[in-house]
Amino acid sequence: MSSIGVLGAGTWGMALARMLANSKHEVTVWSALGQEIDELSSKRVHPKLPGVTFPETIAFTKNISEVCSGKEIIILAVPSLFIRSTTRQAIPYLKKEQILVSVAKGIEKGTLFTMTEIIQDEIKNEPALDGIHIAALSGPTHAEEVAIDMPTTIVSACDDSVSASKVQDIFSNTCMRVYRNPDIKGVELCGALKNIIALAAGILTGLGYGDNTKAALMTRGLVEITRLGIAMGCMEKTFYGLAGIGDLIVTATSVHSRNNTCGRYIGQGLSTEEAVKKVGMVVEGINAIPAAMELKDKYNVELPIIEAVDSVINHGSKPADAVMSLMLRDKKDEIGFENAYVL
Numbered sequence: 001m002s003s004i005g006v007l008g009a010g011t012w013g014m015a016l017a018r019m020l021a022n023s024k025h026e027v028t029v030w031s032a033l034g035q036e037i038d039e040l041s042s043k044r045v046h047p048k049l050p051g052v053t054f055p056e057t058i059a060f061t062k063n064i065s066e067v068c069s070g071k072e073i074i075i076l077a078v079p080s081l082f083i084r085s086t087t088r089q090a091i092p093y094l095k096k097e098q099i100l101v102s103v104a105k106g107i108e109k110g111t112l113f114t115m116t117e118i119i120q121d122e123i124k125n126e127p128a129l130d131g132i133h134i135a136a137l138s139g140p141t142h143a144e145e146v147a148i149d150m151p152t153t154i155v156s157a158c159d160d161s162v163s164a165s166k167v168q169d170i171f172s173n174t175c176m177r178v179y180r181n182p183d184i185k186g187v188e189l190c191g192a193l194k195n196i197i198a199l200a201a202g203i204l205t206g207l208g209y210g211d212n213t214k215a216a217l218m219t220r221g222l223v224e225i226t227r228l229g230i231a232m233g234c235m236e237k238t239f240y241g242l243a244g245i246g247d248l249i250v251t252a253t254s255v256h257s258r259n260n261t262c263g264r265y266i267g268q269g270l271s272t273e274e275a276v277k278k279v280g281m282v283v284e285g286i287n288a289i290p291a292a293m294e295l296k297d298k299y300n301v302e303l304p305i306i307e308a309v310d311s312v313i314n315h316g317s318k319p320a321d322a323v324m325s326l327m328l329r330d331k332k333d334e335i336g337f338e339n340a341y342v343l
Contacts, residue, residue, distance in 0.1 A: 005067035011143035013077030021055045028059040030067035068093035079282040080106025087122040105191035107291035114188035133163035138191040139242040140250035149175045157187035186234030187243040194248040195285030197221035198259035201252035206267020231299040259285040
């Protein structure tokens with residue numbers, strides 16, 4: 001049995017807390033929202049996870065020191081925009097022997113840091129934490145399904161194999177199968193950028209387009225993510241694995257996907273602000289767009305689909321016009337003839 005702290009009481013944090021508690025681990029959950037902790041502690045249900053009851057063994061606290069002190073694993077399950085501030089709050093209570101596990105997905109605008117890089121940036125000037133291990137947990141894992149014990153696979157990404165294995169061991173059970181991957185940057189890049197492609201998939205649904213269009217979008221979207229990842233020094237195989245194509249498929253097709261749902265509302269004619277409000281939760285794909293555009297320029301790579309989504313979300317383009325602009329781009333090879341097999 002391990003002692004685990006969960007920073008964040010949203011749907012993903014709570015789904016993981018429930019799963020880990022049911023695996024007999026000692027779990028404590030913290031939220032910056034005091035009312036959220038009061039309601040979870042007293043009612044043992046989450047408004048966004050209907051029908052799910054949380055075990056009495058899960059402890060809830062409003063005190064961040066209680067969720068960090070003495071824990072082997074600390075999970076950061078807050079939205080990407082709050083990873084930096086939450087890490088800063090937690091630092092006084094962290095120890096070098098702990099493993100920090102980010103389950104947030106995004107890239108910080110300006111710094112272009114992934115979530116684990118933000119955490120590392122915050123603790124870099126803390127000598128007592130020098131060498132602390134940070135992992136990312138990512139893959140095709142909707143909280144709504146994890147919370148009801150549906151079979152799920154995920155990736156434990158860390159540049160330290162021992163820490164990756166420990167996370168793998170703790171999170172593995174009959175409902176969740178965990179794989180290891182040393183390419184933490186690639187895993188996190190997939191997690192952030194697939195949300196933008198999922199927004200696009202939802203927009204296509206809202207416009208009334210069919211399966212052919214969405215299959216093309218996901219396929220070419222993965223090409224864009226992979227192209228950028230390779231330029232950034234990531235491992236190509238990562239993009240064809242669970243954190244890449246696996247997470248892209250589930251996020252771009254599922255009714256549980258906030259990004260897909262938000263995109264559908266936009267495709268139906270709602271403004272971005274109206275769509276986000278109707279979803280009622282953080283839409284990480286929108287937060288990731290500015291950083292994706294900065295990465296495009298920094299590494300000089302073509303990201304036409306992501307550019308098209310940016311034009312709709314941030315520059316007032318009509319969704320149908322953005323689709324047409326993609327269809328009328330200059331003709332390209334899928335695979336260059338110089339790479340063709342010689343028969």
